[in-house]
Amino acid sequence: MYKVRIDQFEGPFDLLLYLLENARMDIYDIRVTEITEQYIGYLKEMDELNVEVGSEFIVLAAALIRLKSRMLLPRVTEVDETIVEEDPRTELAERLTEYLQTKKIAEMLQRREKEYSGIYTKPAEDISEYLNSPEELLKTDPDKFVRTFRSFLEKKKRLAEVRNRYERIRRNRSSVEERIAAMASMLERKWKNQDSVSFSELLAPNADRYDRTLSFMSLLEMIKMQEVNATQDRVYGEIEITKRTKDQTNVQ
Incomplete structure (x- = not known):
């Protein structure tokens, strides 16, 4: 059934x-x-x-x-x-x-x-005004047009510079641990020929604010870990870095 x-x-x-x-x-x-x-x-x-x-x-x-x-x-x-x-x-x-x-x-x-229930159409618009008088779109002050175009180029140039700078910083940015390792290696090489090394010697010639800040923070961390001694004779003066001996217990 x-x-x-x-x-x-x-x-x-x-x-x-x-x-x-x-x-x-x-x-x-x-x-x-x-x-x-x-x-x-x-x-x-x-x-x-x-x-x-x-x-x-x-x-x-x-x-x-x-x-x-x-x-x-x-x-x-x-x-x-x-x-x-x-x-x-x-x-x-x-x-x-x-x-x-x-x-x-x-x-x-x-x-x-x-x-077809999921297809939506846009109502037709009357564009005869633009088709009959296309020259109206180009009627403008030549000087104003030039100024606007120059402003556009300058804005585009600034945007490109910002992007390039951001890419360079992001490429070169390193952690404190990496900078400490690099600075320690550099100090070991320089201490072979001199007793002290100035902080500026550890910076690249074209170091920017970020590089200087990262290097200074790395130096403070090395002092904290009692790996080096650092002295500064006057405010804003040069920082001299010396090798720490095993019998030293305090940071100068």
């Missing part, structure tokens, strides 16, 4: 096609007795469940019963002394074929509607 719900079908032909598909019957070779019993059995089951069935389903049931009775009668007629075998199922097959075609078109239209 086929158990399906009425609200899954758009009409009686939809239900009939469902039954034919499940019974693996060809539209042009319907086993009328078998499919009629299944169709009527389905309607009876709905009636037992107190489900209201549309009148169009009853009409098709009557048509199937009539077709079933016609299949029991002789299907041979004589026309102009010619014997012609009639198939009562032909009309039903044609109606099912037409229904299938209509259903496919409806499904295609539903897909198109869904696709």
Whole structure:
């Protein structure tokens, strides 16, 4: 027995096609007795469940019963002394074929509607003012135009300089740990020929504010770790860095 719900079908032909598909019957070779019993059995089951069935389903049931009775009668007629075998199922097959075609078109239209429902168009605007008088777009003071263009170039140049400086700083920026290692290596080389090294000797000739700050913070960290001694004779004077001996305990 086929158990399906009425609200899954758009009409009686939809239900009939469902039954034919499940019974693996060809539209042009319907086993009328078998499919009629299944169709009527389905309607009876709905009636037992107190489900209201549309009148169009009853009409098709009557048509199937009539077709079933016609299949029991002789299907041979004589026309102009010619014997012609009639198939009562032909009309039903044609109606099912037409229904299938209509259903496919409806499904295609539903897909198109869904696709185009997500497309939004912009209302047309009247641009005849610009098309009829295109020279209006170029009417301006030449001096003002030149000043505006120069301002644009200067702004672009400043932006490029800022980007280049940012890229250079980001490329060269190093951590305190890396700077301490570099300064320690430099101090070891210089202490071989001199007792003290000035802080300025540890800076690159083109050192900027960031490099100076990072080097000074690294020097303070080295003093804190008791790796070097540093002295400064006067405020803002040169900082002299000497090697710390093992017996020294205080920073000068």
